[in-house]
Amino acid sequence: MQRLEVREPVPYPILVGEGVLKEVPPLAGPAALLFDRRVEGFAQEVAKALGVRHLLGLPGGEAAKSLEVYGKVLSWLAEKGLPRNATLLVVGGGTLTDLGGFVAATYLRGVAYLAFPTTTLAIVDASVGGKTGINLPEGKNLVGAFHFPQGVYAELRALKTLPLPTFKEGLVEAFKHGLIAGDEALLKVEDLTPQSPRLEAFLARAVAVKVRVTEEDPLEKGKRRLLNLGHTLGHALEAQTRHALPHGMAVAYGLLYAALLGRALGGEDLLPPVRRLLLWLSPPPLPPLAFEDLLPYLLRDKKKVSESLHWVVPLAPGRLVVRPLPEGLLREAFAAWREELKGLGLLR
Numbered sequence: 372m373q374r375l376e377v378r379e380p381v382p383y384p385i386l387v388g389e390g391v392l393k394e395v396p397p398l399a400g401p402a403a404l405l406f407d408r409r410v411e412g413f414a415q416e417v418a419k420a421l422g423v424r425h426l427l428g429l430p431g432g433e434a435a436k437s438l439e440v441y442g443k444v445l446s447w448l449a450e451k452g453l454p455r456n457a458t459l460l461v462v463g464g465g466t467l468t469d470l471g472g473f474v475a476a477t478y479l480r481g482v483a484y485l486a487f488p489t490t491t492l493a494i495v496d497a498s499v500g501g502k503t504g505i506n507l508p509e510g511k512n513l514v515g516a517f518h519f520p521q522g523v524y525a526e527l528r529a530l531k532t533l534p535l536p537t538f539k540e541g542l543v544e545a546f547k548h549g550l551i552a553g554d555e556a557l558l559k560v561e562d563l564t565p566q567s568p569r570l571e572a573f574l575a576r577a578v579a580v581k582v583r584v585t586e587e588d589p590l591e592k593g594k595r596r597l598l599n600l601g602h603t604l605g606h607a608l609e610a611q612t613r614h615a616l617p618h619g620m621a622v623a624y625g626l627l628y629a630a631l632l633g634r635a636l637g638g639e640d641l642l643p644p645v646r647r648l649l650l651w652l653s654p655p656p657l658p659p660l661a662f663e664d665l666l667p668y669l670l671r672d673k674k675k676v677s678e679s680l681h682w683v684v685p686l687a688p689g690r691l692v693v694r695p696l697p698e699g700l701l702r703e704a705f706a707a708w709r710e711e712l713k714g715l716g717l718l719r
């Protein structure tokens with residue numbers, strides 16, 4: 372079992388491994404548990420271990436991150452009369468931890484929450500660092516809050532039911548962390564499987580990158596923007612496809628675009644590892660999109676400063692810049708991106 376201690380802006384532990392439930396301290400007050408129905412068995416185990424009686428199951432996926440579901444969960448907590456000293460436990464993938472974290476941030480102006488991530492993506496990224504939120508039809512994560520968990524407990528036994536494509540998707544965010552930190556070991560995702568003996572150490576290494584960045588800049592005033600590598604285009608693809616393309620796959624497509632931007636700015640050629648990532652991931656091929664199809668979504672990116680979009684561009688592993696770019700360069704890179712997709716057999 373791996374244990375990391377986050378220190379800033381609030382201290383909380385992150386445990387990754389088998390048997391982590393034994394490490395959760397007893398709950399101080401009343402509690403409620405929100406879970407993804409696909410992991411009901413594990414959620415029952417968590418509830419039993421911690422003596423939680425109020426449970427609400429929801430379908431996972433982006434549909435969970437809607438104003439409608441958000442309102443439904445708030446009303447459920449209010450009906451149960453959960454007080455301000457209650458703790459919300461959230462069991463599921465990144466969509467559940469984003470939704471549940473946001474509910475915890477706003478119910479009674481904020482209650483404590485514990486995350487029990489059940490996807491690789493939620494373990495290495497979504498459950499850590501306090502970004503919570505939901506989507507609007509206009510785009511991804513347009514409503515949210517920073518609200519930090521009191522603990523993150525990643526029980527790897529819960530991954531046993533995870534479909535292989537979803538397992539792989541989470542490792543895209545680990546690959547992203549490898550590019551950000553210049554950690555070559557995190558770029559080697561292709562030979563990882565749910566059975567790999569090195570999985571636990573690999574996941575913890577990827578979490579450590581997220582912890583370092585969010586400790587340094589918890590509220591995304593500067594360095595934390597690096598964690599958005601691949602996300603400006605990725606989020607636009609998710610929204611434009613009405614979430615037919617899931618997050619990790621969209622980010623992988625976005626990383627390819629980011630690598631092309633890096634090459635255009637004179638950076639190292641990062642295309643070979645990103646191409647390998649995409650071939651291994653094998654995401655659904657994209658329709659023949661035009662730059663204009665994505666533009667409305669790109670313009671809602673939260674890194675925009677006044678009228679100017681800011682792009683996270685990798686110049687080499689561990690060397691990234693965040694800056695505005697001329698539209699001509701963005702369009703040229705988009706044309707090159709489509710050519711790349713054609714070459715990889717990823718354009719319909």
Ligand SMILES: NC(=O)c1ccc[n+]([C@@H]2O[C@H](COP(=O)([O-])OP(=O)(O)OC[C@H]3O[C@@H](n4cnc5c(N)ncnc54)[C@H](O)[C@@H]3O)[C@@H](O)[C@H]2O)c1
Nearest residue numbers: 409431432464465466489490492496497502529532533618
């Ligand atoms: N807050 C953050 O810092 C942050 C970081 C990265 C991603 N995200 C968000 O996370 C979301 C993506 O997370 P995700 O990839 O975990 O998606 P998800 O929560 O939709 O889970 C993916 C699928 O796996 C199912 N599932 C979950 N755990 C399972 C298990 N153990 N066995 C079988 N099925 C299981 C879900 O029901 C869903 O169908 C996106 O909304 C993204 O925006 C947030």
Ligand SMILES: O=C(O)C(=O)C[C@@H](O)[C@H](O)[C@H](O)COP(=O)(O)O
Nearest residue numbers: 496500502511512595598599602673
């Ligand atoms: O934690 C962060 O900061 C990130 O940007 C991590 C991303 O992987 C994640 O998808 C996040 O939800 C994106 O946030 P957003 O602010 O771009 O909506």
Ligand SMILES: [Zn+2]
Nearest residue numbers: 496544602622
């Ligand atoms: Zn992400």
